[in-house]
Amino acid sequence: MMTTAAPKTDTAPKPASVLSRIRFRDAGTILGLMIIGAIFAALTPSFLTVPNLINILQQSSINACIALGMTLVIISGGIDLSVGPVAAISGVLGAAMMVAGVPVPLAILGAICIGLCCGAFTGALITWGGLQPFIVTLGGLSLFRALALIYTGGTPIFGLPAAFRAFTNGNLAGIPHPVVIVAVLAVLAWILLNKTPLGEYFLAVGGNPDAARVAGVPVAATKFAAYMISGAMASIGALILIGRLGAAEPTLGNLWELDAIAAAAIGGASLSGGRGSIFGTLIGCIILGTLRNGLTLLNVQAFYQLLATGLIIIVAMLIDRATSGKQG
Amino acid sequence: MMTTAAPKTDTAPKPASVLSRIRFRDAGTILGLMIIGAIFAALTPSFLTVPNLINILQQSSINACIALGMTLVIISGGIDLSVGPVAAISGVLGAAMMVAGVPVPLAILGAICIGLCCGAFTGALITWGGLQPFIVTLGGLSLFRALALIYTGGTPIFGLPAAFRAFTNGNLAGIPHPVVIVAVLAVLAWILLNKTPLGEYFLAVGGNPDAARVAGVPVAATKFAAYMISGAMASIGALILIGRLGAAEPTLGNLWELDAIAAAAIGGASLSGGRGSIFGTLIGCIILGTLRNGLTLLNVQAFYQLLATGLIIIVAMLIDRATSGKQG
Amino acid sequence: MTHPRLSLSGIDKSFGPIAVLHGVNLTVAPGEVHGLVGENGAGKSTLLNILSGVLRPTAGTVEIDGQPVSIASPRDAAAQGIAMIHQELQQVPELTVAQNIFLGASLRRAGGLFIDHAAQEAEAQRLLADLDPAIDVTAPVKTLRVAQRQIVEIAKARRANARIIAMDEPTSSLMPAEVDRLAEVIRGLAAKGVSIIYVSHKMDEIYRLCSAATVMRDGHLVGRVALPETPVEDVIRLMVGRALVHATHRSFATPRPVLEVRGLSRGSVVRDASFTLHAGEVLGIAGLVGSGRTELLRLIAGIDRAESGTVEINGTAVAATPLARIRAGLGLLPEERKREGIIRWRPVASNIGLSSMRRFSRAGLIRKGALEARALDLMREVQLRPLDVRRPIGNFSGGNQQKVILGRWLAAEAEILLFDEPTRGIDVGAKAEIYELIERLAEDGKAIVVVSSELPEVIRVSDRVLVMCEGRITAELTAGEIGEAAIARAAIPAA
């Protein structure tokens, strides 16, 4: 996932002022990560080893996948609480297709389409129905979960094709495929946000929807696109997970939304919209992954892990705020 | 809880235009409740009986308690995801005090103070720390839960004094005490919001923080007050619950935040701040309570209960939106 | 013993590395109406925001009646008897007019426990009586139009019983009659010993009201002039560093119709509006506040939905969405730029390119270089200050933000431009530039509608003037007929 740092620094033909501002903004998040990393490295020797660092990236990859979509939704001024259940339903249906003998690439496409459809459903209610994103996706949270449970009768789907599993569990030059996939998605998301009109529209719609409308930005379509993308990312996250697990459970994706939102926020996204960074979000995911990894290595008891998670979310935000200066 | 309708309609010396607008706004929520009620009444005869209606009020009372505080926070432009764990920690500590022999009224005060302190903690980080409410209270969600678990070691506290339990399980002219308590709190909240400077500050700070600041509204103190109130309401909710259950569990209050936010949103609060109604929130709570009650009466299977919950949240919002016309 | 009422000295202000005020001094005597003038971005609002506690100075002192005071917050300012009318309206949309007027200083009853809504409403009514008695003090502010909201701000400043009132462009959306009423109010306040700092780009108002003025340029104090002794040319030269030449109106109208509006109606706000706009033509729309001009433009731009009527562009009917109308070549410069114009966290270049993303992208990717180059060209032309297209637009002064929004439509190469109060909050120098720009655009064959509450402006730029009254177009004045008297006659509703 670290690879995504590259485009930010070398392809941006941006002027010093903006670039330094962005760098400065993300610098706070990176500083937070470094402090956490340094503490763990000092406390346990097994932390700072290559396999463990790869392990952290691997463990952060699903959250990163979800958080990328979430970041776009948040930037466009919304929120998507339904990512977990969307992941569940697309994972379950994707798995069912594979088990039924649908060729793997087709089943993957099918699963992503289901994610897109779920995103389209919530997106349509939000944009054309004019409802509040929080409450629509809260409804979606129950709705999609229920559909996944009803479809499977509550039992997991086993027996995914070996080829599919081999792919998700494979490596590219020692880097696990999920990490590679998410890195590619992150680069795409970065390009989308920073280099394409749609990205500009996300920022405009989240920053000032009225002004965006007057300026001729297709506000509804833009928001709609954000939820669709979030739905698709949720299904990709689900595919990675079911590939790793070898099974698709209707309960998968529980609480994913909170981790994804936390990662985006730690990475500097403003929950009131209009601001956020792909790179920051990735760092946010890695911070959360590092935290979990380090606390386990230190054999910290579950209750204290929970305590540490709560504290570190707050401390990361404080560091970030202290370094970035401006209002949250 | 119905009693709170009274102040809204008869004491408001407001002009016809504003009054009719408010009534109209809440009318959508009431319509939603009536439709849901009518459906259940048609499907099961035991729904529309006095004991069952009281039952619904009773079962909605804890959520209503939390949702009242949440409404004030939302109106002031924030959100409080930490209500459940705040309830847990104040409930657990309150119970521990009672079990240790602290006189019941003192223990109640103590529990409420703990709620206030938790609210003060998140409130301070949000106002003076300048952090985003969503992420601070998300951190608080882990933090307070962890504290409650660590304090109790994960085991519930039993053996609450009989006097305390008798009070929470008592009746006033057939109306359960929790309902009476929440009705009183709702009237107080209504007065606070509509009649006092602080209430106006909530609306102003949520509606336009810049304008509020320029007008000399103590913005920080106002937000701070909202989180303190929310914390106190969470602890009152916890006290009602532990009184009814006879035990204080460190895991109590799980997902309360979602119910409370849903109730406030169904009741017309805007999650971008500046708008919301105490009366609407109460109706929102009753809608959610009715839903759960009706589905249980109909013995709907678990998966379909989840489905119905998701659908009805969305449908309630759509009805509300269709009747209230203006933007969500 | 003769201390000035207010004395600001050596005020410096920086936003991070950007210094915007450099050792500014300002003194105002009791009962004086003191002008504060300067180009867009000169630092007027910043100075007043420091006075009213919204911003804190980097250096400098404030003295009131010879006593140094510390103003750390708007509350402190209020406690010192300082009130301010902000350039950008600072109101809470959901609260009523009365609540907004008394926000932060509500009238109480029951020992201070409750707000006395009835008393506030009565008092608000009284405060508004000589400004605009038609405003319903119990209506939420969001239902008011800009002009009415500005009047509410004035009432709010009066409410405070302040010793010092700073007014940052209080008349930018007011009609002459309302400006007259405000002038009366200001004179009354001054007579009672209240000191007033008056910021405006309208030189006639400054001359009418002020006994002296402080002139700023680029954050520096460049002079203090006595009025009305100092000729206006001298003041302008101080402001812009050069003299302005007065140009007369030139027409480039052609007979080719580009925009046909037929029977456009929306409730009682716009009723059966029809007109034709030609290439190269500048069509002024005049009218009293609330006459429906803004709404007419919004209907034409597709932002609000018309109940009946059609809009044809170049002979074809166009769907009533902003996007479709923009694609057909239309552009609207909105009246409320903060709410409907700017995306404040985004850089100037992004704000400029927002409506012409297609033009600036290739193969789905934005050509940032081309966009920034174009933005820089456009902004150099309108003299954006500071000329940095990578800075977030929120960090620019009000007038400069307006120039950026203008640039948006120039970049989009809109054929039909709808300007709603195009020079609202724009300084005299830039105003002349914008008039020239409008002329140049007309010369290029663009068709332009200019809605303005400043009659001289309408007369200066228009080839033809429509006058609106209560939602209807009540008069069409062509070249020879355009004049203040003729416009006023058609604008005032028949009793």
Next chain:
Amino acid sequence: QDLAPLNSDSEPDRMDWSALETDFGPFPEPAAGTKVGGVSKTLTNEYWRTLGEGYAQFAKAHGVEFVYQAAQSEGDQIGQLSIAENLISQGFSALLFSPQTDANLVPALEAATAAGVPVVNVNDAVIPQVAHYVGNVQKDNGVRVAKWFIEHHPEGGKVAVIEGQAGVFAAGQRTAGFTETINAAGNFEIVASVPADWSRELAFNAAATILQQHPDLIGFYANNDGMALGVVEAVKAAGKAEQTAVFGTDGVSDAYAAIRAGDLTGTVDSFPILTGEVGMEVALRLMAGQDLPRVVATPQALITKDNIETFATTDMTALRAALTAK
């Protein structure tokens, strides 16, 4: 080698816990420095904490180093997987998993198998590919309660089920066991079977509503003890304590207390400490190279006022004796 997907309730390659010593000889003492890791479902539930005590107790008695970790909350599936993976990377000699779901620990199981680390799936959710499972038969839980009703209420009547979280294996199995058995009796009616998501509060509310609707209800079966204790309060509040029996599952200490107090009719105890001990013993025997059957079944018993004193003991030797005596 590919194992057939495990069904812990019906796997033929099974043995009873009590036969370990008789079939495989006395416990082989592990080598010094043996490290065993346990991954629990959650520590917010007494059942899982107690299971961990069983592990630790047995490990301590035999000089084995033991680390017990849990997900931060019930339902945190990926978090639990991360924990399991992190433990594997630390080089434990054997691992004890109690997965959140049937699938969420599969990659960890595969990684451990690849590294030659034996994994024992202890209770509740069942990883289909797992080579060794220690635990009780979930379905049997509900069956035992149903049998109690059939025995004590030969005339039949109305009963209700308070289910755990929708979609969770144990909840589904327990409910199915109860439902199938009691329906087979013919004269009982399950008037309600509704979810309360393991929450005492929701169970209370659901029970109150059900009692309102069916005042002649003769009993509740709740999928765990927390919910059962919520139901007890609702039954007491409705004044039906005499008429309505309430059963829970797990046998946590509060349930024992409530049975003694006469509030709770009974609970199906699956003896978490003993289960933990057996789990640890199986793991250590596997390390010693013993070829144990795939499933080692642990005991459970319906605890009521009648037999509570037999089972309410922290002395494992006594408990083992009591259980094997039967």
